[in-house]
Amino acid sequence: MSRLIPPVEHKQNTRVGAPEWREAAQAKMRKARRLTNRCGQEAVTMWQPKDSVWDPHVARHLRRAAYIQPWRFQVEMIKGGSTLEKPPPGEGVTLWRSKMKPPAWHARLPLPLERDARAQQTAELVHAHARGARLTAARLDHAQQQINGQVRLLLRQREATDHRLSEVRKGLLINQQSVKLRGYRPKSEKVPDKADSMLTWEKEELKNMKRKMEKDMEKSEAMLKTLASCRNTLAFCGKERLQAVDLMNKPLDKVLKLAGRHSWVNLSRAQTPSTLGQKTPPPDPLGTYPPECATALYEAKRLLMESKDTLQEMAKNEEDIREQQQQIRDHVCASLAQKMRETTELKEKMNMTLGLMRGTIHRCTKFNQEMYITRGLIKGPLSKNHLETREKLDRPLVRVYQRHVGTQLSEAARLAQGTDKLQRHISHVEKNLEELLATQEKLNCSLHCKKTGHDVDYNVVRLRLRQQHPHVYYQQAQALVNDWDPPTPPPRK
Numbered sequence: 001m002s003r004l005i006p007p008v009e010h011k012q013n014t015r016v017g018a019p020e021w022r023e024a025a026q027a028k029m030r031k032a033r034r035l036t037n038r039c040g041q042e043a044v045t046m047w048q049p050k051d052s053v054w055d056p057h058v059a060r061h062l063r064r065a066a067y068i069q070p071w072r073f074q075v076e077m078i079k080g081g082s083t084l085e086k087p088p089p090g091e092g093v094t095l096w097r098s099k100m101k102p103p104a105w106h107a108r109l110p111l112p113l114e115r116d117a118r119a120q121q122t123a124e125l126v127h128a129h130a131r132g133a134r135l136t137a138a139r140l141d142h143a144q145q146q147i148n149g150q151v152r153l154l155l156r157q158r159e160a161t162d163h164r165l166s167e168v169r170k171g172l173l174i175n176q177q178s179v180k181l182r183g184y185r186p187k188s189e190k191v192p193d194k195a196d197s198m199l200t201w202e203k204e205e206l207k208n209m210k211r212k213m214e215k216d217m218e219k220s221e222a223m224l225k226t227l228a229s230c231r232n233t234l235a236f237c238g239k240e241r242l243q244a245v246d247l248m249n250k251p252l253d254k255v256l257k258l259a260g261r262h263s264w265v266n267l268s269r270a271q272t273p274s275t276l277g278q279k280t281p282p283p284d285p286l287g288t289y290p291p292e293c294a295t296a297l298y299e300a301k302r303l304l305m306e307s308k309d310t311l312q313e314m315a316k317n318e319e320d321i322r323e324q325q326q327q328i329r330d331h332v333c334a335s336l337a338q339k340m341r342e343t344t345e346l347k348e349k350m351n352m353t354l355g356l357m358r359g360t361i362h363r364c365t366k367f368n369q370e371m372y373i374t375r376g377l378i379k380g381p382l383s384k385n386h387l388e389t390r391e392k393l394d395r396p397l398v399r400v401y402q403r404h405v406g407t408q409l410s411e412a413a414r415l416a417q418g419t420d421k422l423q424r425h426i427s428h429v430e431k432n433l434e435e436l437l438a439t440q441e442k443l444n445c446s447l448h449c450k451k452t453g454h455d456v457d458y459n460v461v462r463l464r465l466r467q468q469h470p471h472v473y474y475q476q477a478q479a480l481v482n483d484w485d486p487p488t489p490p491p492r493k
Contacts (some may be wrong), residue, residue: 032072046109071100132281132288134245140238140293143300147231150307151224157314158220164318165213166474168206171325174467174478178332178460188446189453198335202328209321216314223303223310230303233296239297241293259311329468336461343454354440361436368429375422 015022058066087094091104111117179199183190281287283294340427467477 003475016154039106040395068100071102073099077364083171100467104315108436129288130245133241136289136293137238137241138246139240140234143297144231144234146304147234147300150311151227151231153311154220154224154307155229157218157311157318158224161216161220161314161318164321165210165217166326168209168213169322170467170472170474170477171206171329172203172210174464174475175199175206177463177467177477179203181460181463182456185453185456187451188449189456193339195332195339197334198332202332205324205328209325212317216317219310220314223307227303227307230296230299234300237293237296241288262264329464333461333464336457340457340461343450343457347447347450347454350443350450354443354447357436357440357443361433361440364429364433365435368426368433369420371426371429375419375426378422 055063055066070088073087076084085099087099087101090101092101094101164449182196182199237424281289283289283291303432466472
């Protein structure tokens with residue numbers, strides 16, 4: 001068995017070379033060794049990622065185990081005592097057979113396919129920018145569509161509000177017609193009543209409605225101008241964004257669908273508790289979502305919410321005014337109908353009073369005529385030839401009786417007194433007849449006035465019902481007010 005022969009120990013004094021010469025050679029060798037180790041390590045390190053450099057504070061024989069330890073699977077305890085192995089998180093290829101997951105390799109030197117890799121990265125960057133620009137354009141286009149829909153709804157509501165405003169204005173014209181027509185009643189029927197108060201109240205209420213609806217029309221007009229300006233801004237921004245996606249053939253609504261969102265202003269659908277789609281990116285002046293697009297979308301969202309409130313308010317006001325106007329019409333027509341019923345009742349009572357008065361006048365006239373006949377009989381005949389014997393005061397019996405003192409007969413005095421009393425009674429009856437006839441004339445005049453007032457109120461109600469028909473437009477009612485002038489009835493004596 002061979003044995004190692006220990007090297008011969010040369011004593012210091014047996015060396016021939018000088019110590020300086022030996023130290024200089026050893027220094028050169030140490031320097032060459034350090035340079036060799038450094039260059040070899042740097043040559044290997046340049047092909048390794050930064051995190052793959054071994055820790056210098058770990059022992060050399062333990063560096064590999066410490067470097068590979070994070071790659072191994074992690075063991076987790078599960079309820080029940082069993083275990084579960086999971087790969088470590090992060091990027092990289094999972095090696096299930098060896099139960100390891102090395103991190104992704106990132107070299108620090110350009111590889112032979114560096115040009116192709118950089119071209120592919122550039123293409124991916126361009127495609128990502130185009131996709132982002134297309135998604136922003138889809139957002140702008142969808143917001144523009146929602147603005148257009150809101151504009152259409154606002155225009156439709158403006159048409160309904162304008163129609164209701166024309167109905168209110170037509171109601172004012174009808175009120176003016178009613179007041180003008182009721183002005184042709186007789187003077188005795190022009191006593192202010194509740195119907196006049198109702199017409200005045202209707203006029204004030206209609207004026208308030210008119211002012212309210214005119215404010216709604218002005219507000220909606222301003223909102224339409226703002227929406228049109230926002231729509232133009234969205235169209236301009238969308239056109240600018242679409243300049244980068246002319247070569248990408250894909251519908252914009254499909255882009256929104258792929259992004260997981262159907263509305264970027266959150267108004268056309270109900271809010272969900274958890275949003276599954278992509279979140280809106282922060283504005284970037286150099287990116288695909290510049291601040292002007294963000295401002296346009298925010299303005300569109302604000303205007304949509306504001307216009308939605310405006311639409312609801314306008315619809316509510318239009319419905320309330322329609323119901324209020326109908327109630328006012330019913331109240332006015334009911335008051336006029338009540339006035340007509342009261343006038344009819346008074347007419348019937350006047351007719352009964354006139355009938356009773358007519359009978360009384362006939363009886364008084366007949367009685368007066370009989371009194372005239374009686375007075376004629378009391379006065380006696382107009383000629384002496386018609387005197388009878390019993391009517392003469394110089395007949396024998398009367399002459400004999402008048403010879404005695406104090407025996408004056410009262411025949412002539414009584415006849416004179418009776419004639420005078422009868423004449424006074426006839427005068428009184430004639431005076432009563434004159435009063436009856438005058439009162440009858442007044443009642444006839446009042447009855448005629450009542451009939452005229454009833455006819456006027458009836459014509460007012462009929463005019464209101466005819467003019468309130470939906471087929472009668474504001475221009476027709478206005479022409480009727482301007483051209484219609486009923487003749488004034490002649491004054492009665």
